[in-house]
Amino acid sequence: MSMTDALGRIDEIRSTLSQLSGAKAANAAAATSTSSVTGSDAEFASTLSALTSAASGGTGGAADGKVLDAVQKYLGLPYVWGGNDPAKGLDCSSFVQNVYKDLGYTLPRVTWDQMNSGTEVASLAQAQAGDLLFSHDGGHVAIYLGNGKAVDAPQPGQTIAIRDAWETDANLTTIRRILPTETAGTTGTGGAAGTAGLSDLVASARAAQAAMMGSAA
Template sequence: MIQALARVDEIRSGFASLQEPAVARSTASAGATAAGAATGAADFASVLASVTGTTGAGSADLTTGLLSALPGAQAGTDDLASRLWSALAPGSGAAPATATAPATTGGGTVGAAVVETAREYLGVPYVWGGESLAEGGLDCSGLVQLVLGRHGVDVPRVAADQMRVGTEVASLAEARAGDLVVQRGGKHIGIYVGDGRMIHAPRPGETVEITPVTDASVTTIRRVVG
């Protein structure tokens, strides 16, 4: 049994290598599916034989018996491998956990997704008091409110109030994409992009743009998203 456990990863790899991409599976013919199943059984029999020392008819009988003892053996290969683990190692519980990529949004984090949303407004004219494209443009705090609102985050309407939301970030060195960058004592605000830059609606006659930002120009940095 110890030797069998040592070969479980090999069994799982063998089954995984037989799994076709989802699109290919959806268009595969019944003949191709049957051929894949036959190949899978043969490969499993080979691995099982090397573990148990059983060859020929004995190996085939053992393979057939084991597979038939697993309910739903026609399910996906990951599920089948999990049942094989349980069958080979009674009492061991579920198959060993595999690494799973953390859930992300857009470019990797909620903050990155906020930046990508803000980029959609690049080139939109500055309009004082503007908080929607229906008004022909956006002002600095209107841009911030609109972008964060699209991610389910409610913030006040004007920069002087927006500068008090969330938690303070000590410096640009610690800032993350999506943080709010407040300038001129709360009279201007933008969204931190990363690499010492922010996206903002600067002033009348200009459009939403990405520009460099320095600690010397910053009044406060606020974090409102992860």
């Protein structure tokens, strides 16, 4: 499954979760089994977690999901020049440092030191989810998410966000791989099965919601 598709699935399940929560609030007095409702909520939460940890399916899917999961907690934080406080704002290198700290890797604080970490990737065509994209002569760093997507703390006045990757081999200073190669791939033999499984999970969420709405009618 591509990263774009995975993000779409995440939004879809979040929407279902939101609708389910609304239905529960509106029908709190209905004679519905409490244990059944609680079980559904737990299942949906588990589904969302499983989605981020297996976004692409196969051998590389787990690594892709871990990167995406680590990134999500920082989305929406403001860019702050020199910022290193996840509660207030981060700059590009601090964002990368914090994400990789959450993944269990220690990186230097500034881009010019970070760009000597890990191993070099020859071209963007060979980049994998989690690779670091350094541009502007090492003055900026983003995390590649695969499938033409990247995430970064961009500049003052903007927030950390997933975006289309504008980086090319021509404007990149270097690409560095921190995650082990054997676990950082963006695809795997289980990709098709993973896609089918996620579709089933979304369908199950919808069915559970419909059943709840029907029982409350």
